[in-house]
Amino acid sequence: MSLNxxxxxxLISLVPRVELCFLPTPMHKLERLSKALGINLYIKRDDFTGKNLFGGNKTRKLEFLIGKAIEDKCEYVFTYGATQSNHAMQTAWTAAASNLKSVLYLAAVVDPDENDIKSNLLLDKIFDAELHIVDLKENESFGDATKRAIKLGSEHIRRLEATGKKCMNIPVGGANEIGTVGYISGFVEIEEQAEKMNIDFDYLYHASGSGGTMAGLVAGKKLISSNINVQSVITLSESDNYISSNVKNANSALEYIGAEPIVIESDFDLNRNFLGPGYECPSEASSAAIKLLAKQEGILLDPVYTGKAFAGLLNDIHTGKIKSGSNVIFLHTGGATALFAEKDILGDLF
Ligand SMILES: Cc1ncc(COP(=O)(O)O)c(C=O)c1O
Incomplete structure (x- = not known):
């Protein structure tokens, strides 16, 4: 089944949703870089989803997650991530704006300095989130610490629910069938803008972490039979079942809006070469990509996600995978608050 x-x-309008974003976000050409690189390079500004300066991809997902939490009469939303998680910060503000309490269990990949709280962690506090920092044990990975954080959060939910309080448990990155609808909708929005611009795009590049954005984009592409080739640049070490769980997620999201589950493993196209030393660890390629876009176009990327994804795109142009004259979109998923985070995250930008 392919839909217009x-x-x-x-279909998307039939599921619970709350308006949190300014949509459609702008999509515009990067004139100087296009000339320099020999392609037509456009940028989709999901760093401007709203409603404060620090937008990002998670706000699209949270329109559906918070919408469902309100419909289910929840009082609390719980979620998880790193201490500088963009997803957690966007959950904190969208919950505050929707009269819900947010509870964040955050794994300290980079230790926050209690006397100098920065960036997203600072914003979490301003948005009045209840914060629980989960310190990494010796030799413990981010993934294992996050599993512990999820267990602690789930126990907390059980305690609250025993007293009659309703809670929504939002997974890392908002990557479930509800949040993923945010990028089915995001992809449809991109295709609608492309039609208005009268451009057939060849590629869409974006950063992938939890995989929810990728699952939504690919589900959206399949739903409307688009020819845009979605390229997902990995920025977080993948779990063993990364692809299969994202296929499941994409299909559950399609079913959630009443469409057929049509996504298969081979629909995903992952680039695993730009993670660098690891999650929240800056890489040379990412720093160079951030500096290039800043100097050529005055646009800021971040070292954890979008810098790495843009580095992947630049590499594919330089190696000829992307042919000259191609029409390419870079999806800016936000995250620039990381420019004000701990030096360990920031890397060498000047
Ligand atoms: C700025 C930014 N870009 C991309 C991603 C990856 O999105 P997803 O978790 O949906 O794969 C994230 C996730 O936190 C993010 O904060």
């Missing part, structure tokens, strides 16, 4: 844009939007 109007039908796809109708």
């Amino acid at each position: 844009i109007k039908k796809a939007k109708q």
